[in-house]
Amino acid sequence: MTKPAWLTAEFIERILRDADKDYSISVTNIEVKLATSKGDNYCSEMYRVYFDLTRDDVGKRVSKNGTILVKVASTDQQIHKELIEDINIVDNEIKMMTCTLKDMESVLKDTKLSGRCYYTQRSNPPVLVLEDLAPLGFRMADRQNGLDLCHSVLAIRRLAKFHASSVFVIEKKPKVKKLYSKGLFDTRCPPELSKLFVNGVKAMTKVAESWSEVSEQCVEKLKSLQNSAYSKACEIGMLREDEFNVINHGDFWVNNMMFKYDDKGNVIDHIFVDFQICVYGTPALDLQYYLNTSPREEVLIYNKNLLIEEYQKTLSLTMKKIGCKTCAPSLEYVKKMLLEREFLGFVVASVSLPIMIVDRDHAQGLDELASDGEFSPKAYSNEAYKIKMVRRLKEWNDLGIFD
Secondary structure, eight states, rough: OOTTTOOOHHHHHHHHHHTOOTTTTEEEEEEEESSOOOOOOEEEEEEEEEEEEEEEEETTTEEEEEEEEEEEEOHHHHHHHHHHHHHHHHHHHHHHIIIIIHHHHHHHHHOOOSSEEEEEEESSSSSEEEEOOGGTEEEOOOOOTTTHHHHHHHHHHHHHHHHHHHHHHHHHGGGGGGGSOOOOOOOOOOOOHHHHHHHHHHHOOOOOOOOOOOOHHHHHHHHHHTTHHHHHHHHSSSSTTTOOOEEEEESSSSGGGEEEEEETSEEEEEEEEEOOOEEOOHHHHHHEEEEEEBHHHHHHHHHHHHHHHHHHHHHHHHHHHOOOOOOOOOHHHHHHHHHHTTHHHHHHHHHHHHHHSOGGGOOOOOOHHHHSSSOOHHHHHOHHHHHHHHHHHHHHHHHHTTT
C-alpha cells in the first residue's frame, strides 16, 4: 500500500486543531493502513490513521492514542470521474455530513445517524476525514452472509427514523430536497454508469440460461429486457412530487452500515456510513435496494412482511413523535409503493447483489465492471447467488414485472 504523500502527522494535527478549536493539540507517530478490502468499497479508498496525540487539559499536558478515517475519492478511472462530476457523489456526502445529517440528528435527539466529519475537501483530491467508529464498538456485518432477523429489524427501524427525520427537515427547509436530486436511477446519469447496469443485467441473463429451475419463457423475457432494463428502472424510480418522498440513503446495504453489540453478543445499535448517493424521492428506492442486497435469504422468505411492517410502524411513530406535518404513509400504501417499484429490486439483484457477495479473490473495481467486457463470471456462478435469484426470478415473473 502506498499512502498519499499529503497524509502526514501535520495534516492530521491541523484538522483536529481546527475541528476542536484547540490549538494545543500535537500529533506524532502516525501509521496509515487501508481500512477496507477490494469489494468492500467501490468509489473511494479508505485509510485508517493511527496516531499519538497530546493536548492541554486543565493546566497539564495529557497524552492518548487516537485513530481517524481518511476517505479519498477515486478519480483515476473514467467511471469514478463521471460519478464525482455528474452525480456529485463527493458534494452529496459533504452536504449530508456537514449540514443535513446534523439537522436530522438534532430532531431525533436519541439517535446517532453517522460519525463525526472533521474535514472535507472537494477536489485535488476529494477528501473526507471522518470519525473512526470502531473504538465506539461499531463494526461491519459479513456482506457475504447477510443480516439475520435481529440485524435486519434494527437496520429497517433505523432506516425509518432516517427517512422520518428527513421529512421534518424538508418541511422546515424545502430547498434541501433540491440538493439531492440525482441518485443511481436517473436518466441524467453518465453513460459509464448506464453501461455498468446494462453489462450486469446481460451477465445475469446469460447465467440464468443455465439454471434449469428458470423457465425458458422467463429467460426469453430477460433477454428482451437486457438493453432497456436500466432505462426502465430510471423511469420507475423517478421523482413524483405528488407522492410521499424522503431523502434516501441511496446505497443502503450491509457494508454501508455498522452495528454495535452488548457483552453477550446481542446487536444493540446501528449507524449509517457512506452518504455519496443520497437522493430525494420515494422511500421504495432504499427499501428495494436494502431488501434485495442485505437480509439473509431465510429472512426474506419468512419475514419480509415483518420487515415492511416494522418500517411503516417506526416511520409513523417517529414522524408523529418529532412533529411532522406530513401524514405518514399507511402499511397498504407502503406495500403498494413497493409493488409498483419491484422492477428496481430486480435490477439491483441482477447488478449489485452479485458483486456484493462475491469472494474477495474475484472482486472487481468499478472500471472493470463498466468496461465493454463482461462481469466476472465468478460473481454470477456463486451458488448462494443462484439460490437467491432462482426464487426471485420466479416470483417476479409471476408478478408480471418482465412483461
